[in-house]
Amino acid sequence: MWGETFTGLRVDQFGRLLRAVRERGGEGCGWGRPWRLPVAERVLLALEPVRTSQDVVERLWIVDGALVPVRDRTVGASSRNYRFPAKVQVIVDAETRLVVAAARLVPGNTADAKAWRDSGLAAHCEGVTVLGDGAYINTGLIVPHRKRPGRPLLKGKEEDNAQHRKVHARVEHTFSRMKNYKILRDCRQRGDGLHHAVQAVARMHNLALAA
Structure with a gap:
């Protein structure tokens, strides 16, 4: 039980790992003083920080922006798709699909990279790997590899x-x-009401997903 708690490995998996360590000479010390701890405890001590680090590494969030048609022309911008859209950026947990954070709306013609830098969302992502599409290049996020002219990937x-x-x-x-919530298909709120509407929809989405 303690082995699974500290290493994330089942008893049989931990046993196979110990056999492999012993087969590779893990019982001996090579040179210097002999080990004070048995090999099982040494392997446990080696794995515990790896397990802790892996828990952090496996946290993956995804960010993207989407256009929301709005009536507030001080926020919206002319577009081919919507008459006056605003852009909202949302961070989603890749594993749970829950919305982690949503930025305030910006004019729909704002580049995703600029919207990200100005949004303050990066402060929510410290210690977490964040994935974005090609529009987030040079932002520190994980983005797709770019194909250079005349050179296939x-x-x-x-x-x-x-x-x-x-x-x-x-x-x-x-x-x-x-x-699916009508308020994001034709948002009539103004000013801070736009942001509050997005926040409310995000919470309802999370509740529906967790139900």
């Missing part, structure tokens, strides 16, 4: 991009579910 990078698209689709699905 290497197979490994193509595979990375395919996995990136698969994971990034989760935030797009979240936007799709959030837009």
Whole structure:
């Protein structure tokens, strides 16, 4: 039980690991003083910080922006898709699909990278890996590999991009579910009411997903 708690490995997995360590000479010390602790306890001590670090590494969030049609022309901007859209950026937990944070709306023609830098969302993401699409280049986020003119991407990078698209689709699905609420299809709120409307929809989305 203690082994699984500290290492994340089941008893049988921990046993196989110990056998592998012993087969590779883990019982001996090579040189210097002999080990005071038995090999099982030494392996446990080695794995515990790895487990702790892995818990942090596995936290993955996704950010993206979407257009919301609004009536407030001080926030909206002319667009081909909507008459006066505003852009909202949302961070989603890749594992749970829950909305972690939503930024205040900005004019719809604002570039995603600029909206990210100005939003303050980065402060919510300290210690967490955040994934964004190609519009977030040079922001410190994980973005797809870019293809250079006349030079195809290497197979490994193509595979990375395919996995990136698969994971990034989760935030797009979240936007799709959030837009089931009419207020995000034609938001008549103004000023801070726009942000409050998005926050309310995000909370209702999370409650529905967790139910």
